[in-house]
Amino acid sequence: MPAVLIFLSSGLFLGWSLGANDAANVWGTAVGTRMVRFRKAALLCSVFVIIGAVFSGSGASTTLSRLGIISEMAGAFTIALAAALSVYVMTKAALPVSTSQSIVGAIIGWSIFAKSAVDYDALFKIFGTWVFSPVLSALVAIMLFFLVSFLLKHVKIHLIRLDSITRTALILAGIFGSYSLGANNIANVMGVFVISAEKVFSPIQLAFIGEFTVVQQLFLLGGLAIAAGVFSYSKRVMMTVGTGIYRLSPITAFIVVLSSAIVLFLFASVGLKQFLEAQNLPSFPLVPVSSSQSIVGAVIGVGIAKGGKNINYRILGRISIGWIATPVIAAGFSYIMLFVVQNVFMQKTF
Amino acid sequence: MLLSKAAKIEHGIDTYLGNVLKASLIFDKGIRSYFEGDYDSFSRRVAEISTLEHESDNLRREIKLTLYKELLIPDSRGDVLGLLENIDNVIDWAKKVLVHISIEKPQVWPELKQDFISLSDVATNCVEELVKASRAFFTNIADVPDALVKVHFLEHEADELEARIMKKAFSGEFITDLCQKTHVRYFAERISRIADEAEAVAERLEIYTIKRGL
Numbered sequence: 001m002p003a004v005l006i007f008l009s010s011g012l013f014l015g016w017s018l019g020a021n022d023a024a025n026v027w028g029t030a031v032g033t034r035m036v037r038f039r040k041a042a043l044l045c046s047v048f049v050i051i052g053a054v055f056s057g058s059g060a061s062t063t064l065s066r067l068g069i070i071s072e073m074a075g076a077f078t079i080a081l082a083a084a085l086s087v088y089v090m091t092k093a094a095l096p097v098s099t100s101q102s103i104v105g106a107i108i109g110w111s112i113f114a115k116s117a118v119d120y121d122a123l124f125k126i127f128g129t130w131v132f133s134p135v136l137s138a139l140v141a142i143m144l145f146f147l148v149s150f151l152l153k154h155v156k157i158h159l160i161r162l163d164s165i166t167r168t169a170l171i172l173a174g175i176f177g178s179y180s181l182g183a184n185n186i187a188n189v190m191g192v193f194v195i196s197a198e199k200v201f202s203p204i205q206l207a208f209i210g211e212f213t214v215v216q217q218l219f220l221l222g223g224l225a226i227a228a229g230v231f232s233y234s235k236r237v238m239m240t241v242g243t244g245i246y247r248l249s250p251i252t253a254f255i256v257v258l259s260s261a262i263v264l265f266l267f268a269s270v271g272l273k274q275f276l277e278a279q280n281l282p283s284f285p286l287v288p289v290s291s292s293q294s295i296v297g298a299v300i301g302v303g304i305a306k307g308g309k310n311i312n313y314r315i316l317g318r319i320s321i322g323w324i325a326t327p328v329i330a331a332g333f334s335y336i337m338l339f340v341v342q343n344v345f346m347q348k349t350f
Numbered sequence: 351m352l353l354s355k356a357a358k359i360e361h362g363i364d365t366y367l368g369n370v371l372k373a374s375l376i377f378d379k380g381i382r383s384y385f386e387g388d389y390d391s392f393s394r395r396v397a398e399i400s401t402l403e404h405e406s407d408n409l410r411r412e413i414k415l416t417l418y419k420e421l422l423i424p425d426s427r428g429d430v431l432g433l434l435e436n437i438d439n440v441i442d443w444a445k446k447v448l449v450h451i452s453i454e455k456p457q458v459w460p461e462l463k464q465d466f467i468s469l470s471d472v473a474t475n476c477v478e479e480l481v482k483a484s485r486a487f488f489t490n491i492a493d494v495p496d497a498l499v500k501v502h503f504l505e506h507e508a509d510e511l512e513a514r515i516m517k518k519a520f521s522g523e524f525i526t527d528l529c530q531k532t533h534v535r536y537f538a539e540r541i542s543r544i545a546d547e548a549e550a551v552a553e554r555l556e557i558y559t560i561k562r563g564l
Binding site for chain 1: 355356357359360363421422423424425426430487488489490492562
């Protein structure tokens with residue numbers, strides 16, 4: 001068991017950094033503008049990230065596993081570590097980085113190292129979703145902006161009451177955002193361990209709930225790591241997001257958070273996908289997307305809805321560099337680290 | 351819980367703005383009573399406006415403390431408090447003018463009586479429009495600009511009336527003593543100052559309204 005925990009540590013570290021950084025995308029403005037207290041935000045975020053991860057995290061994880069059948073714990077550990085290292089290096093270089101993109105790059109690195117065939121259909125689906133998700137966020141934000149503006153124009157609400165309603169709306173959007181973050185991004189944290197963990201863990205029968213599967217156990221561990229990141233480190237990031245980067249009013253913050261949460265949910269919900277397919281409607285691929293880029297897309301959407309002034313379009317260029325640079329760097333790190341683990345530490349990685 | 355606190359603050363702000371309106375009406379009645387020689391009524395108005403000013407100060411402090419204590423409207427708290435504090439100057443000036451009249455007892459010149467009453471009416475209307483604009487700021491910002499246009503218009507009217515009173519006092523021959531001319535000018539300026547204070551708040555309100563947009 002201790003060996004398993006050592007192997008899982010890289011994934012847990014990725015989870016911790018996801019909690020420390022990405023929770024701020026969901027709760028940053030609410031906490032930074034002091035509309036919601038940090039403790040409340042951290043608690044709600046942790047609880048709903050875990051619920052989202054355990055009960056809805058399998059969809060995006062399945063897509064990720066199509067990129068490579070990682071059946072050895074040591075391989076999964078190295079991939080997650082390479083992804084974590086890429087995130088660190090990109091962050092140090094002040095480049096926009098996403099855990100989703102680095103984990104995909106690291107898996108590709110593994111596929112090249114293991115000479116395993118890459119599922120290009122899944123890969124193109126994932127790349128397409130990365131480009132599409134900020135665009136979709138912007139579109140959702142534009143629609144929500146006009147809807148909220150219309151409501152505020154026609155339903156005359158006192159400023160003080162509006163503040164209370166906005167506060168509640170921000171909490172609900174934060175809960176939904178946290179759930180969607182857990183559901184969509186747990187694949188980045190624990191997705192690579194799913195196959196190898198089946199050899200180590202066994203399903204647990206729980207009273208009233210029924211079977212608690214191996215994947216759910218794994219995602220619970222990942223969710224707890226995210227929660228640890230939220231409680232230990234996200235406050236600083238939240239204050240920066242809330243007061244520094246995006247100068248949003250509480251109402252526009254609500255629009256941005258809700259838009260991003262909707263997009264993350266669309267790319268994570270198995271139930272929604274099954275429902276749309278049952279109605280013969282086009283469904284969304286279940287792919288881990290970047291919550292940061294989804295937020296940036298929504299902020300730009302709000303900017304466009306407000307007349308398109310003061311939008312920093314250069315950020316779009318930087319994001320698109322990240323779509324290519326992050327997976328390439330992560331694949332490189334992954335390849336080198338797998339070589340070291342396989343040949344120096346004599347661990348089986350595929 | 352939060353909604354009940356919000357309802358309490360809403361009620362407090364409504365009452366406060368109502369007090370500003372009431373103070374301007376008491377002021378107008380007070381000036382009219384004084385210039386028409388009804389000094390009993392004038393004394394009552396002085397007492398009324400003093401009580402109202404005191405009550406409004408307490409109410410404003412209560413609103414301020416609750417907004418900070420309950421961390422309400424963090425985004426526009428400064429603007430709301432700025433609005434309430436500056437609008438308080440209007441009540442203060444209205445009270446100050448009536449109190450000064452009650453102490454200094456300026457002479458009522460028949461040639462200027464109607465002008466002073468008109469100046470007081472215009473200043474009062476100016477405050478009424480400011481209160482309308484302030485209420486709109488809280489509930490329907492689309493109505494703020496029209497009310498602010500009226501505030502600016504009435505302030506300009508008050509300036510013209512003030513200038514007319516001063517011209518009459520200094521160029522007419524019915525007042526010979528320079529001290530009395532100066533006394534007339536002093537009160538014309540003071541009454542007109544109420545409209546000036548209303549306009550100063552209106553200018554702030556213009557900015558707050560832009561900031562309140564989505």
